[in-house]
Amino acid sequence: xxxxxxxxxxxxxxxxxxxxxxxxxxxxxxxxxxxxxxxxxxxxxxxxxxxxxxxxxxxxxxxxxxxxxxxxxxxxxxxxxxxxxxxxxxxxxxxxxxxxxxxxxxxxxxxxxxxxxxxxxxxxxxxxxxxxxxxxxxxxxxxxxxxxxxxxxxxxxxxxxxxxxxxxxxxxxxxxxxxxxxxxxxxxxxxxxxxxxxxxxxxxxxxxxxxxxxxxxxxxxxxxxxxxxxxxxxxxxxxxxxxxxxxxxxxxxxxxxxxxxxxxxxxxxxxxxxxxxxxxxxxxxxxxxxxxxxxxxxxxxxxxxxxxxxxxxxxxxxxxxxxxxxxxxxxxxxxxxxxxxxxxxxxxxxxxxxxxxxxxxxxxxxxx
Amino acid sequence: xxxxxxxxxxxxxxxxxxxxxxxxxxxxxxxxxxxxxxxxxxxxxxxxxxxxxxxxxxxxxxxxxxxxxxxxxxxxxxxxxxxxxxxxxxxxxxxxxxxxxxxxxxxxxxxxxxxxxxxxxxxxxxxxxxxxxxxxxxxxxxxxxxxxxxxxxxxxxxxxxxxxxxxxxxxxxxxxxxxxxxxxxxxxxxxxxxxxxxxxxxxxxxxxxxxxxxxxxxxxxxxxxxxxxxxxxxxxxxxxxxxxxxxxxxxxxxxxxxxxxxxxxxxxxxxxxxxxxxxxxxxxxxxxxxxxxxxxxxxxxxxxxxxxxxxxxxxxxxxxxxxxxxxxxxxxxxxxxxxxxxxxxxxxxxxxxxxxxxxxxxxxxxxx
Numbered sequence: 001x002x003x004x005x006x007x008x009x010x011x012x013x014x015x016x017x018x019x020x021x022x023x024x025x026x027x028x029x030x031x032x033x034x035x036x037x038x039x040x041x042x043x044x045x046x047x048x049x050x051x052x053x054x055x056x057x058x059x060x061x062x063x064x065x066x067x068x069x070x071x072x073x074x075x076x077x078x079x080x081x082x083x084x085x086x087x088x089x090x091x092x093x094x095x096x097x098x099x100x101x102x103x104x105x106x107x108x109x110x111x112x113x114x115x116x117x118x119x120x121x122x123x124x125x126x127x128x129x130x131x132x133x134x135x136x137x138x139x140x141x142x143x144x145x146x147x148x149x150x151x152x153x154x155x156x157x158x159x160x161x162x163x164x165x166x167x168x169x170x171x172x173x174x175x176x177x178x179x180x181x182x183x184x185x186x187x188x189x190x191x192x193x194x195x196x197x198x199x200x201x202x203x204x205x206x207x208x209x210x211x212x213x214x215x216x217x218x219x220x221x222x223x224x225x226x227x228x229x230x231x232x233x234x235x236x237x238x239x240x241x242x243x244x245x246x247x248x249x250x251x252x253x254x255x256x257x258x259x260x261x262x263x264x265x266x267x268x269x270x271x272x273x274x275x276x277x278x279x280x281x282x283x284x285x286x287x288x289x290x291x292x293x294x295x296x297x298x299x300x301x302x303x304x305x306x307x308x309x310x311x312x313x314x315x316x317x318x319x320x321x322x323x324x325x326x327x328x329x330x331x332x333x334x335x336x337x338x339x340x341x342x343x344x345x346x347x348x349x350x351x352x353x354x355x356x357x358x359x360x361x362x363x364x365x366x367x368x
Numbered sequence: 369x370x371x372x373x374x375x376x377x378x379x380x381x382x383x384x385x386x387x388x389x390x391x392x393x394x395x396x397x398x399x400x401x402x403x404x405x406x407x408x409x410x411x412x413x414x415x416x417x418x419x420x421x422x423x424x425x426x427x428x429x430x431x432x433x434x435x436x437x438x439x440x441x442x443x444x445x446x447x448x449x450x451x452x453x454x455x456x457x458x459x460x461x462x463x464x465x466x467x468x469x470x471x472x473x474x475x476x477x478x479x480x481x482x483x484x485x486x487x488x489x490x491x492x493x494x495x496x497x498x499x500x501x502x503x504x505x506x507x508x509x510x511x512x513x514x515x516x517x518x519x520x521x522x523x524x525x526x527x528x529x530x531x532x533x534x535x536x537x538x539x540x541x542x543x544x545x546x547x548x549x550x551x552x553x554x555x556x557x558x559x560x561x562x563x564x565x566x567x568x569x570x571x572x573x574x575x576x577x578x579x580x581x582x583x584x585x586x587x588x589x590x591x592x593x594x595x596x597x598x599x600x601x602x603x604x605x606x607x608x609x610x611x612x613x614x615x616x617x618x619x620x621x622x623x624x625x626x627x628x629x630x631x632x633x634x635x636x637x638x639x640x641x642x643x644x645x646x647x648x649x650x651x652x653x654x655x656x657x658x659x660x661x662x663x664x665x666x667x668x669x670x671x672x673x674x675x676x677x678x679x680x681x682x683x684x685x686x687x688x689x690x691x692x693x694x695x696x697x698x699x700x701x702x703x704x705x706x707x708x709x710x711x712x713x714x715x716x717x718x719x720x721x722x723x724x725x726x727x728x729x730x731x732x733x734x735x736x
Contacts, residue, residue: 241484
């Protein structure tokens, strides 16, 4: 399945902080066909560093999508039955308007003059995309990590537009530890002199700071166990320690590679804005309590977490389930056993596929 | 108890990597009195960022020692019964020879020409200090974190000189995850242009990189729970989000403060060398297996870990206990319940005090 990135431009978007962004581009991809009743559409929401290219092979570059193992004929999100949409988030750097985009008022990139955005802003922009498709109700919204936060935001803020929601490995609000990891990443970027208060477009980007931020991320995405299995204490291309500060261990080599590779595909200012949006997200703060926030939801929920995920631990998914059940909402919860840590929703997808496939089939039956 | 830092100079030290360091200074403090039989001496081994000032109030600065809650009359390490010694580690920056020290061959600081050192090198230097005191056998060696690794090294490498060992919240070898956290800290420092390949003495130190490294450390020293209790999602000096990249959350303010404060008391090159020594440490590699390495030990062991410590998880302490028991060594193990994460051995010391006091008393009885 070769896929092409598309883009649609909207006149303006009102943001939570009071500012208006105009115009706003949204990059998206679709897979499968929208049926005549327009009731088989599923919106896939990507995580922090993802993009609109969720599935298939891209025309430019030939890269498989980030959730290609879950989206396609016969897969969890079955493109022979459903119409799948994935768009790059607001504030991103992969086609949707974000800090690296040109500010029409100045003709220069927004950089740090880009307004601070929220998860709710991202979702508000997604509703405009769904309107543009002429879709009233989504059969499902789903994503992992920050994608799961967006799915929750959809269900809470647009209850009549969401038949079902599948938030995976996520939370209704970041803990102090999650904020702390994000903050250290931001500090690493802002500590790089090449960041230059965000004005680095057209010159050297803050590659070293961004790489350090990404390395921290990668540690949190894996589990102690999966790192042991993948690297252990194996040395990289040597029999004994080098007694220097070059790479000794495989895990060092992996982190350095991941860090430097990230710099080629991601924007440092987008890193700042998107992590900030995650940290601000707090559904329980919305109407006094999480249960109150969930009271208006109409969706069925399938909540999934992973046993070894210590970045978004299962207790955070269980909080979602508890609050939904307090309001007698329709919710299924599964903690899947996996050693892959937070990465599990991307790489350890066999059981997740069965769960999602069954849940979507029964949901689709209800709307037929 | 006002205490004074002392320093002793040794002619030379042969290192694991084959180099010889000459001369070598060791900064140390002592508390209590060495008895006539010279059998009441306890060597306290400090963690990564510690120093010789373990207890009492320093003459200069008036600061209490890093383990002042555990060392003193009636405390875990009772100075009315025992003679306590604590020295700054080799490679440090608090009086013992390390990268910031002057290389007599050049008259300039060693910086990155300092040889890469190991935990065994640190301990070898400590044996010279103990010789200098005229002490043949230590009643106990004890420390937490990297201090615990040194205690294990003492027991394995100098079995006839150690009556007992109390390794706390430590491991016989770093996991891939522990190496990864250290490597990201090193990369943060080396990414700072002010690091300048280590040649920053007399000019601007790599303050931003070192601060980022320290922030990462502080996240790993606390637990998810203790961060929630201490900070939660509380905002710092504001009622609502600032919608900017200044401090929003208390936890951000804490990390920034801890990071910048660290820069005033610690050397960035020492950070590199000491973390490398930790990563190289691998007792199980010594003689084929951990059990074989422990076979020659003569000490009694008290091994302590903390339930919420995810940086040095209890399973690592349990590996020590298992290997010691395989060789029928005398070992007691306690996992203490605590919410304080890795910091527990420094801050949550009530039960730890009872354990250590009892263990030392019975050990001292045996040598009388």
